[in-house]
Amino acid sequence: xxxxxxxxxxxxxxxxxxxxxxxxxxxxxxxxxxxxxxxxxxxxxxxxxxxxxxxxxxxxxxxxxxxxxxxxxxxxxxxxxxxxxxxxxxxxxxxxxxxxxxxxxxxxxxxxxxxxxxxxxxxxxxxxxxxxxxxxxxxxxxxxxxxxxxxxxxxxxxxxxxxxxxxxxxxxxxxxxxxxxxxxxxxxxxxxxxxxxxxxxxxxxxxxxxxxxxxxxxxxxxxxxxxxxxxxxxxxxxxxxxxxxxxxxxxxxxxxxxxxxxxxxxxxxxxxxxxxxxxxxxxxxxxxxxxxxxxxxxxxxxxxxxxxxxxxxxxxxxxxxxxxxxxxxxxxxxxxxxxxxxxxxxxxxxxxxxxxxxxxxxxxxxxxxxxxxxxxxxxxxxxxxxxxxxxxxxxxxxxxxxxxxxxxxxxxxxxxxxxxxxxxxxxxxxxxxxxxxxxxxxxxxxxxxxxxxxxxxxxxxxxxxxxxxxxxxxxxxxxxxxxxxxxxxxxxxxxxxxxxxxxxxxxxxxxxxxxxxxxxxxxxxxxxxxxxxxxxxxxxxxxxxxxxxxxxxxxxxxxxxxxxxxxxxxxxxxxxxxxxxxxxxxxxxxxxxxxxxxxxxxxxxxxxxxxxxxxxxxxxxxxxxxxxxxxxxxxxxxxxxxxxxxxxxxxxxxxxxx
Numbered sequence: 001x002x003x004x005x006x007x008x009x010x011x012x013x014x015x016x017x018x019x020x021x022x023x024x025x026x027x028x029x030x031x032x033x034x035x036x037x038x039x040x041x042x043x044x045x046x047x048x049x050x051x052x053x054x055x056x057x058x059x060x061x062x063x064x065x066x067x068x069x070x071x072x073x074x075x076x077x078x079x080x081x082x083x084x085x086x087x088x089x090x091x092x093x094x095x096x097x098x099x100x101x102x103x104x105x106x107x108x109x110x111x112x113x114x115x116x117x118x119x120x121x122x123x124x125x126x127x128x129x130x131x132x133x134x135x136x137x138x139x140x141x142x143x144x145x146x147x148x149x150x151x152x153x154x155x156x157x158x159x160x161x162x163x164x165x166x167x168x169x170x171x172x173x174x175x176x177x178x179x180x181x182x183x184x185x186x187x188x189x190x191x192x193x194x195x196x197x198x199x200x201x202x203x204x205x206x207x208x209x210x211x212x213x214x215x216x217x218x219x220x221x222x223x224x225x226x227x228x229x230x231x232x233x234x235x236x237x238x239x240x241x242x243x244x245x246x247x248x249x250x251x252x253x254x255x256x257x258x259x260x261x262x263x264x265x266x267x268x269x270x271x272x273x274x275x276x277x278x279x280x281x282x283x284x285x286x287x288x289x290x291x292x293x294x295x296x297x298x299x300x301x302x303x304x305x306x307x308x309x310x311x312x313x314x315x316x317x318x319x320x321x322x323x324x325x326x327x328x329x330x331x332x333x334x335x336x337x338x339x340x341x342x343x344x345x346x347x348x349x350x351x352x353x354x355x356x357x358x359x360x361x362x363x364x365x366x367x368x369x370x371x372x373x374x375x376x377x378x379x380x381x382x383x384x385x386x387x388x389x390x391x392x393x394x395x396x397x398x399x400x401x402x403x404x405x406x407x408x409x410x411x412x413x414x415x416x417x418x419x420x421x422x423x424x425x426x427x428x429x430x431x432x433x434x435x436x437x438x439x440x441x442x443x444x445x446x447x448x449x450x451x452x453x454x455x456x457x458x459x460x461x462x463x464x465x466x467x468x469x470x471x472x473x474x475x476x477x478x479x480x481x482x483x484x485x486x487x488x489x490x491x492x493x494x495x496x497x498x499x500x501x502x503x504x505x506x507x508x509x510x511x512x513x514x515x516x517x518x519x520x521x522x523x524x525x526x527x528x529x530x531x532x533x534x535x536x537x538x539x540x541x542x543x544x545x546x547x548x549x550x551x552x553x554x555x556x557x558x559x560x561x562x563x564x565x566x567x568x569x570x571x572x573x574x575x576x577x578x579x580x581x582x583x584x585x586x587x588x589x590x591x592x593x594x595x596x597x598x599x600x601x602x603x604x605x606x607x608x609x610x611x612x613x614x615x616x617x618x619x620x621x622x623x624x625x626x627x628x629x630x631x632x633x634x635x636x637x638x639x640x641x642x643x644x645x646x647x648x649x650x651x652x653x654x655x656x657x658x
Contacts, residue, residue, distance in 0.1 A: 003053045010054065010275050013039050026366060027127050029274045029334055033362060036278020043283065054276050060225065061273030062338050063242040064266040067224040069155055070246020071259040080142075084315040085149030092150065092311050093157055096122035099303050103296070109353070112168055116349050119161050120340060120357045121300050125333035126151045128368045132328060142434040143324040146317060150308075150329065158335045160185075162237050165339070166346040184236055192227075192244050200245070201252040208254065213261070220249065220258045221265065239338070277337045277358065280344070285355050297360050301371070305330040319433070320379040320452060328372040331364035332357070394438070395447045396429065401463040404428055408453040408483050409473035410437040410446075413499065413520070417471060418446050429462050454482035456490060464490050472498040477505040484512045526550060539640060580610070581643045583650040585632045591650055597624035605649060606642035611635035 013035040021031030039048055048054060097118030104114025129151060133144045163181050200223065207219045224242045231241030249258050286293055309326030317325075340357050343349040349357075405421060407414045410432035418441070421428045430446055431453040432438050441448045451458035453474075464470070470487050472480045480498055487494055497516040500506040506517050526547055533543045585591050591599055596609055612619040612626065613633040619626070628634065636646055 003050060006048045006050060006054055007057075007272075009039060009048065010035070010272060014271050014275055025369070027125075029127060029270075030362060030365060032271055032274035033278035033281070033358075036275040037281050037283065038278075039275075040279035040281065042281070048279065051276070051279060054272060054279070057269065058273040058276040058341075059238060061266075061269035061271075062239045062341070063225060063228045064262065064269045065273070065335075065338065066159070066239040066243035067228075067246040068259065068262055068266045070243045070248075071250045071255055071262065072246075081145050081149035084146055084312065084317070085153055088311050088315050089150045089153035090157075092307055093122045093154065095307050095311075096304060099307065103299050103303075107292070107296075113349060113353055115168065116165060116339075116343050117353070117357065119165060120336045120361075121304060121332055123154050123158065123333040123336045123339070124151060124304075124329040125331050125361075125365055125368070126155060127334055128331055128365045129328055132369050132372050142317070143321045145434070146312060146321060146325055147329055150325075154333065155335055158339060159237075159240055159243055161339055162240065162342050166342060166348055169346070169348055181236065184234060185240065188231060188234065188236065188241070189244065192248055196245070196248040197251065200248055201254070204249075204252065204254045216254075216257070217261045220254075220262060223249070224262070237342075274334075274337065277341065280351070280354060281358050282351075282355055285352065286359050289352075289356070293356060293359050293363075296356060297363050300332065300360055301330045301364060301367075305371075320375060323379050323382070324372070324375040327375050327378075328368065330371060331368045332361035334361075336361055394442055394450070395445055396449075397427070397447065400466075401427065401429055401447075402466045403468045404463070404466070405469045405471060406431065406459075406462050406464060406467050407471050407473060408480075410434070410441050410448065411473060414471075414473040415440065415444075417473065418444070422446070431458060431462055454479060454486055456486055459487060459490055464494065467491065467494060470494055470496045472496065475499055475501045477501055477508060480505070481508055481512065484509065484514055488512070580635060580637050581647075582613075582633050582635050583647050585628050585630055585634060586651050587630045589630070589650050591628045591634075592630045593627065595625050595627045596622065599628075599649075601636075601646070601649075605638070605645040607636040607638035607646045609634060609636050 014032050017031030017033075017035035017038070018028045019031070020034065021028055037043060041047060041051065097115065100118025100121045101111075101114040104117045105111075109117070129147055133147070163185055167181055203223075204216075204219065207216055224245050227245045228238045228241035231244075232238040249255050305326040308329050309322040312322040312325045336357065340349070340354055344351065344354050404427035407418055407421075407428055407430045410418070410430040411434075414430060414432075415437075418428060418430055422444075428447065430441055430448040431451060432441065432448060433450070433452050438448060438450050449458060449461045451461065453459065453472075464487060470483075472483055474480050474483070477500075480500075484496060484498065487496065495516070496514045497518070498509050498514050500509060500517045500519045502519070506519065509517055530543055530547055533546075591601075601607065601609060609622060609626075610620070612622050612628070612635070614629065614631075634650060636643065638646070
């Protein structure tokens with residue numbers, strides 16, 4: 001069956017590779033590369049019959065990767081870290097290229113191979129970095145935003161590299177060719193900006209009127225690949241055209257839908273690309289050059305980490321951020337594979353250099369989570385060894401902090417809690433590491449300490465020994481547990497309320513003797529369910545029974561371990577059962593013209609009258625001699641059956657009001 005059989009083999013072996021990668025908690029692309037090694041021509045297993053055909057399909061995978069990259073590109077993501085992203089990232093790329101060039105010269109390579117090596121190692125892995133940050137619960141922190149900002153610019157830098165580097169083969173004779181390629185790219189960009197931004201949205205507007213998601217997918221796929229093929233005929237990279245179309249679409253009203261629809265195609269063709277990358281890896285060559293490979297990996301990791309860390313510090317980021325950025329971004333990225341294939345296909349690099357780069361990338365990717373985990377202990381060692389860094393405290397009261405509340409985290413949840421505490425008049429202080437959140441808090445005149453709440457010096461700056469309560473609004477299990485451990489070591493009697501991410505997180509906090517926890521996603525889903533059941537006219541007492549039972553099931557450790565929590569839970573349940581309802585006194589009601597005592601409302605129905613509204617005037621807690629009149633709106637509390645009995649007494653059938 002030819003290519004069909006090859007694709008079936010690739011997908012099946014890639015599935016096995018993906019399972020292996022997932023078992024070792026590694027990104028799927030490493031599993032795909034492993035699958036390519038297994039079915040490649042250099043191993044004695046199941047082999048692909050026609051590698052050339054697979055490589056042609058892999059070209060489509062590259063186009064889809066860059067198409068999706070263009071769709072995902074957003075200037076808004078760069079705003080919090082725009083200085084280091086827009087100015088620092090290009091500096092980092094140039095410095096790393098120069099460093100890679102030096103490594104190549106050290107190994108005795110020619111200048112073009114050395115330059116290509118520098119380009120390869122200048123890129124970090126977006127997939128690996130994001131996966132590592134998510135697994136550690138660090139997405140949304142200032143250090144993660146710095147990394148994402150740099151990664152966006154690095155990914156964008158792949159496009160000009162793909163245009164410029166292949167033209168260096170005949171340098172300096174090839175300078176006119178290079179100038180021509182850059183000129184063509186500039187012309188194409190201008191045409192796409194002026195024509196594409198006008199024509200493509202109109203075309204998609206016409207297509208979406210058909211209300212066919214299938215046809216919309218066909219349209220955006222045709223645009224990405226069609227324009228890419230057009231740039232290929234124009235003498236530019238196939239993937240370059242797809243990338244530019246992605247950027248044009250990202251600024252339209254259909255960008256998010258296009259991205260969500262194209263992701264499955266990107267992933268399938270990406271599988272073919274990364275598998276084809278692995279097919280070109282020769283294990284025998286790597287074994288015979290093991291010392292060179294290990295030396296190259298060591299030089300890449302150490303040199304790139306130094307460049308990343310120093311650059312972060314130069315751009316004003318302190319505390320743990322330079323260390324975290326250095327250790328998390330010291331690997332070689334997946335777009336280096338794209339660049340390496342371009343170099344190999346154009347004859348710019350040798351198969352030996354390709355194998356070295358590929359192996360270095362895979363190994364550095366594999367060890368990234370381990371490197372990243374070293375950031376916290378190294379930062380602690382740095383603080384113990386060197387002079388303590390001054391902490392930035394903002395708007396702390398001149399009288400000091402005592403019997404106050406500490407908010408660990410000034411994000412959306414923490415910011416809202418701070419607003420309420422300020423309105424109530426309670427003393428509090430926020431601890432926040434995200435510079436953007438710190439600026440937000442400064443505009444609100446909130447007292448704040450800039451720093452990591454899991455560090456003792458930061459908690460001491462927030463006067464934790466004098467605090468009455470610590471509220472942890474950070475959802476990350478790792479971070480919140482670290483904060484709890486440090487806080488309890490400094491103040492054993494401190495009460496702690498923590499936001500939990502899942503059941504396992506709650507159990508971990510329970511082991512630390514933290515019993516007051518809130519799971520926002522659970523509470524929101526339960527409230528949505530409650531509102532839906534009310535809308536469906538389910539009796540309120542049944543809804544309350546259901547929600548109470550679900551609460552008990554989730555917070556079972558709290559019910560089982562603390563008697564006061566059981567009492568509070570029962571009071572909450574009683575308060576839910578005693579609802580406040582309003583009923584209008586009709587003209588024919590026996591209540592009309594009679595006092596509350598005369599009609600003996602409490603004895604007859606079981607409810608208590610708590611308020612009356614008459615002619616827009618409010619009468620709270622009326623006494624027993626209060627005389628009710630027609631059109632009075634009477635507020636009563638009671639259980640479901642009692643409320644129903646009062647409504648019958650107060651209202652004529654057909655005149656009930658909710």
